[in-house]
Amino acid sequence: MKEFVLIFRLADMADAQPSPEQIQERMNWMAGIAAQNKLADKGNSLSPVSAKTIRPGDVVSDGPFTEIKEFIAGYVIVKTDTIEEAVALAKANPIFKTGGSIEVREVLVRK
Secondary structure (H helix, E strand, C coil): EEEEEEEEEEECCHHHHHCCCHHHHHHHHHHHHHHHHCCEECCCCCCCCCCCCEEEEEEEEEECCCCCEEEEEEEEEEEECCCCHHHHHHHCHHHHHCEEEEEEECCCCCC
């Protein structure tokens, strides 16, 4: 099986503070993936404010990417045979109810 990282993006920083119901919905989604033995790493949430971006020329700026309108809120790593299967798992995530999105990328293992 391959591993795919699901990168969660939110359009509004207010969505970074989910309600108890939203938290439960997200946990249920992740439990469903774990029950299928497809959860490789439960990941973590990422701070929307405690971040720095380093660019060439030793330029350091506050925040992840201040020029974009959305921010990366967290990630999960799943294990599936194909990217299409990883996309199908991602489509069931409740993040879409709040206008968020999920980027799916294959994890490349260096040998």
